[in-house]
Amino acid sequence: MDDDLYFLENPYLVRRRMQRKRRKYWVSPILIKRRILGEFHHLHEELKRNGEKFCDYYRMNMETFQYTLMAIQPSITKWSNFREVIPPEERLALTLRYLATGCSFKTLGYSFRISDVTVGRIVKETCEAIWDNLHVLHIPFPKEDEVEPIVQGFWNKWKFPNCVGCIDGKHVRIKNPRHSGSMFRNYKQFFSIVLQAVAGPDYRFLAIHVGAYGKESDGGVFSHSSLSQKLEQGALGVGRLSALPGTNIKVPYVLLGDEGYPLKTYLMRPFPMSKLGQSQTIFNKRLSKARQVVECAFGIMSSKWRLLQTSIEIEEPGDVDNIVKCICLLHNIIIEKEGEEPVASFTCQQTQSRNRYSSLGENRSVNAAYSIREQFMTFFCAEEVND
Known part of the structure; x- marks a missing residue:
């Protein structure tokens, strides 16, 4: 058979010949x-x-x-x-x-x-x-002897005592990875990974966890993270008893989260909106004010690094994780080298939890957590009266 005729009749070889065309x-x-x-x-x-x-x-x-x-x-x-x-x-x-x-x-x-x-x-x-x-x-995980300045910072700037950090999650838009199904589709119906961060009183990140599936709730991401395991073992000084300012009442050092997180002896969350009296409202307002730290940290970071306002068009989720971690790190470096950003020029990002975390069926440690939250509430109410 003539070679030229053979190539005309064989589409595969024709494609191969075209692919070998020189650049x-x-x-x-x-x-x-x-x-x-x-x-x-x-x-x-x-x-x-x-x-x-x-x-x-x-x-x-x-x-x-x-x-x-x-x-x-x-x-x-x-x-x-x-x-x-x-x-x-x-x-x-x-x-x-x-x-x-x-x-x-x-x-x-x-x-x-x-x-x-x-x-x-x-x-x-x-x-x-x-x-x-x-x-x-x-972004070193704070050592035990580095916790006290953080606690003092929260009390001096945000009027929440015995606080070692505020925790929250942020969805980062991504291109849906191949063969991932709905794993990355979040409750707002776009694809994302979750950045979970603990922020200090000066908007720096004390700890971050990047890469959870977008479909996971804040509480779910937290419970599966290495941060949760470290806190259970007493990291960040949580569990250490210290007297509330001007009193003899000792309560442990705690993190602050929204209603998407579980109530624990080391993690305070707001009272449910359905059961708010005046005292509970005072506590919720004080907690919400302090939690602005992490919301504003996300807002500062997103306003400066606008990649976080787009959908990151990268195939591999692992590469996206590295980019997001890098942005968090640059956020800290700039604050440490250049000072805090003027927060008024940025929008604090109000995050919204998909699921309210339910503590039903948990053990006696939840009762201890309720008691600790009540002690904080009593302290804040007494401050309101004295003011």
Whole structure:
């Protein structure tokens, strides 16, 4: 049979022949001009001469940028004998712009004159490097001797005594992973992973847990997290008895959560809305005011890193987890290096729990938790009278 006729009659071989067509360019002409027209090369040096514009563009000041760069530079430096490599400073700049804008890899690729595949790889590697090199310094789980300043901070700033942190969850929109069914579909009917965080009195995150399925409730995420296990073992000083200010009444150090969390001896939640008297209302208001810390932390972070306001278009949930962890870490670094953000300029994100956690059928520890909450309530009511 004639070879040409054979190929015409065999679609598979025709496709193979077409797939073997040579590439037109080794590097696209658009990408070749990266050093001349790429966003980093014609803008970065100018921004360094204007601190305010630099901070607006990268969401951090020059000192914080350099601190982050020096920490991760060995991890993201590349070598090649065949083509020009992208330097660490440009890799960090590109990653920060992705986190700050939420633009697609393709859009950023055109701006920076880098292929969208390379943009995705750079973002993944840089976020991992930031987490690996800096999380021990800036999101360390507080040690026992570091708890007291946190407790004092909550009392001085938020008027809630014996508090070691406020806990809440945030849904992060994602593209539905393949073969995942409805695991990531949440009660608002979009696909998400859950970021659960404990915030301190200055809006920094004390602990985070990222990656739970969107369909899980706050209480469910908490009960399956390593944080819950640590708290059961007395982490964060919970369970340590300390007198309420100006009294001899001793109650344990506690976390504060909303109605989506279980009531425990180390975790206070509001009284049910159906059973509110004046005293319960006073307690709920005081708890709600203190809980603004974690809501405002989410609001500050989402306003600064607008990727969290979009649907993250990345296939692998594990890669999304790393990006979200990196954003939480950058949030802490910026607060520590540059000071607290003016909260009035951000929107505190009121989170809404899908399920109210029921404590029916639990053991005697729930009765102890009820008693502790009553003691806090009595203390707050006495303060109202004295004021």
